[in-house]
Amino acid sequence: MLTVIVTGLAIGMLYASIALVYNVMFSTSKVLSVTTGHLSMVGGVFGAYIISVLQMHWLWGLLGAVLAGATFGWLTDVLAIRRVLARSDEHLWLLSTLALATMVQQGVGLWWGTEPKPFPRLITQEFGAGLMDQKFWLPIGMAIVMTIGLEFFYRKTMYGKVFIAMSEDAFAARARGVSTDKIRLLSYVLSGALGGLAGFAAGQLTFAFFALGHTLTLLGFIALAVGGLGSNIGALIGGAALGLLNSFASYYFGGEYQQTIAVGLLMVVLLIKPEGLLGAKNVRPV
Numbered sequence: 001m002l003t004v005i006v007t008g009l010a011i012g013m014l015y016a017s018i019a020l021v022y023n024v025m026f027s028t029s030k031v032l033s034v035t036t037g038h039l040s041m042v043g044g045v046f047g048a049y050i051i052s053v054l055q056m057h058w059l060w061g062l063l064g065a066v067l068a069g070a071t072f073g074w075l076t077d078v079l080a081i082r083r084v085l086a087r088s089d090e091h092l093w094l095l096s097t098l099a100l101a102t103m104v105q106q107g108v109g110l111w112w113g114t115e116p117k118p119f120p121r122l123i124t125q126e127f128g129a130g131l132m133d134q135k136f137w138l139p140i141g142m143a144i145v146m147t148i149g150l151e152f153f154y155r156k157t158m159y160g161k162v163f164i165a166m167s168e169d170a171f172a173a174r175a176r177g178v179s180t181d182k183i184r185l186l187s188y189v190l191s192g193a194l195g196g197l198a199g200f201a202a203g204q205l206t207f208a209f210f211a212l213g214h215t216l217t218l219l220g221f222i223a224l225a226v227g228g229l230g231s232n233i234g235a236l237i238g239g240a241a242l243g244l245l246n247s248f249a250s251y252y253f254g255g256e257y258q259q260t261i262a263v264g265l266l267m268v269v270l271l272i273k274p275e276g277l278l279g280a281k282n283v284r285p286v
Contacts, residue, residue, distance in 0.1 A: 002131060004251045005244065010136040010205055012243015013143035014040070017198035018220025019227060019235035020146055021191045026229065027167040028180070028187040029085065034097040035076045037216025038104055039195025040202070041209070043069045044119065045112050047200040048208035051120045058122045065200035066193045073192020076100060077185045101213055109210035119203030135204035142201035143239070146194055147232050163187060167230070222266045228279025237277055241265065 021036050047065035050056050080096040123134050154160040162183055165173045174180050199206075206212055223242050227234025242262055249261040269276065 004247050006131050006136050008244035008247025009240060010139050010202075010243070011246065012223070012240040013139045013236075014198060014202040014205065014216070014239070015219045015223040015242050016143045016227075016236045016239025017139070017146055017194070017202075018216050019224035019239055020143070020150060020232055021195045021198070022220060022224045023230060023232060023235060024150070024163075024187055024191040024194065027163045028170075028184040029077075029081060030170075031081060031085075031093045031097070032221065033076055033081070034094065034217055035072065035080070035101040035104070035213075036191075036195065037218070037220055038101045038213035039069045039072055039192050040199030040216050041213040042072050042104065042108065043196025043199030044203040044206060044212070045108055045199075045208045045210065046196070047203060048117060048119050049112070052117075058120070061120075062197075062200055065196040067196070069192040069194070069196020069199070070189045071192065072104065073188040073190070073195070074185065076192070077188040081184070081188070082181065101217070105210055105213050112208070112210055114210060116207040116209040119206075119208050121204070139198070139202040139205060142198060143236060146198070147236055150232050159183070159186065219262060222262050225266055225276055226269045228276030231276070231278040234276055234278030 018037055018040060021039060022032060025031060025033055025036065043065035046068040047058075047061040050064040051058050051061040054060075076097065080100045081093055084093045084096050121134070122138070152160075154164055162173070162178055165176075165178065166180060166183055170180055173183075219242065220239075223238035224235060225238070226241060227236070227238025242265060245261050245265055246258045249255075249257045
């Protein structure tokens with residue numbers, strides 16, 4: 001039973017990390033990009049390629065995963081967000097980010113292959129390490145570090161405070177001389193780097209698989225909605241709850257019920273508390 005709990009927490013922290021990436025993107029653009037889960041997929045695949053195929057140290061794999069994610073984040077803003085927001089107030093970004101996510105996923109599949117490939121071990125450790133296995137504690141530790149780092153970034157740095165200002169009122173920030181396009185681009189690059197980092201940390205749980213993107217996008221969004229849009233602590237709580245429920249569902253009923261449980265959790269929370277557990281009740285229009 002303890003293994004079920006630890007497994008649920010580990011996979012839940014991956015969902016929480018995706019939710020954190022959503023929060024960073026949304027803070028400057030009010031967009032929930034469909035490419036969010038694909039950032040982690042790209043990070044995991046590129047990290048595995050550098051370590052397994054190129055036979056380089058895992059630190060180079062980590063750097064490659066972060067850079068790959070950051071590049072994808074940059075492309076998301078340049079190709080799928082910037083022109084759409086400039087020309088229309090409608091939610092056309094949903095289609096543009098979906099198209100970009102699908103193209104990247106298929107491109108990775110053609111290059112990397114369509115079969116899941118094992119992610120290399122980062123630390124010398126027996127596969128029978130049990131609950132102390134690195135595949136559990138890497139994603140858990142990474143999600144906690146990301147949350148603490150983002151809280152410090154928002155509270156203590158100039159750019160973090162600019163992110164908050166744009167989140168509250170982009171028009172007012174622009175009127176005070178903030179280059180909102182540049183800040184949004186920075187937020188997408190940061191989001192991509194964090195997504196790549198999350199995919200690398202959770203690679204041993206998820207394998208390096210080209211088709212993970214849409215699944216992570218959906219489950220990360222559910223974790224975000226449960227915890228509350230804009231709340232980093234809420235993202236952790238939502239991810240943990242979703243991961244634990246899925247883990248227990250697999251243990252008692254089988255893996256085919258995971259998606260049903262996830263959507264059921266979302267519906268229950270939205271019916272009781274539509275803004276999420278820790279989300280703000282009112283969101284200022286931008």
